[in-house]
Amino acid sequence: MEALFLFLVVLLALVFSSASANVHVTAAQKLTNNPADQLVAALNSNRTAHKGSSLYDNPGLACIALQYIKAYEGECSAVGGGGNAKKPADTEFAETFAPNCGVSASSLTPITGRLLGCETKYVPPSEAFSSILMKNSKSLEILYDKNHTEVGAAVSGSDGGSPYFWCVLFSSGKTNSSFAIEGGVAKIMRPGCFSGANDECSSASDLIRRLRVWPSAAISLAVAAFVFGV
Secondary structure (H helix, E strand, O other): OHHHHHHHHHHHHHHHHHHHHHHHHHHHHHHOOOHHHHHHHHHHHHHHHOOOOOOEEOHHHHHHHHHHHHOOOOOHHHOOOOOOOOOOOOHHHHHHHHHHHOEOHHHOOOEEEEEEEEEOOOOOHHHHHHHHHOOOHHHHHHHOOOOOOEEEEEEEEEOOEEEEEEEEEEEOOOOOOOOOEHHHOOOOOOOOEEOOOOOOOOOOHHHHHHHHHHHHHHHHHHHHHHHHHO
């Protein structure tokens, strides 16, 4: 009886632990459904707070931003103003990025600005905006440029993990006609998230799955130990 009582106490503790983890996970998932969308929200909020216009979140441009990230092939050192800094060639937009996104090459319009950052750890979108992308006066100049009419943001880890890239591309194109997606539906791709596509894309999805599986596995082991060991 004493062993049975101890088993029940452990089992109840695991059940409550599982419930608590799921509540926490649900909250975390809600906060990170799509960090690229949240990045655009932070950007537009900052623009309007400084008497600027809110920019149209163009999913075609955003998908191009994700392709822009992938062109760096996980090389964090190639981002920024250092000696190893680089950026994809302009020809890649029409030849590679647009086809990969299902964007009509004839609808591409000039990029009027870009913000790109890379860090070894994932941070919330609002922090990424203020700490990673807004590094200097040049970044602010790009952010508040009155020539921008639309924006597209993307976030991606390298092979689903560190380092993490954040990219925002701006354009002066016409809403609903530039960066037009063939068939009207954005081509979702992983790893990475891009804005404007109504895509729930959590950077913590793998961790969430592990958190959900662990309590169930622990409970199963406890039951097996009781059945075969008591």
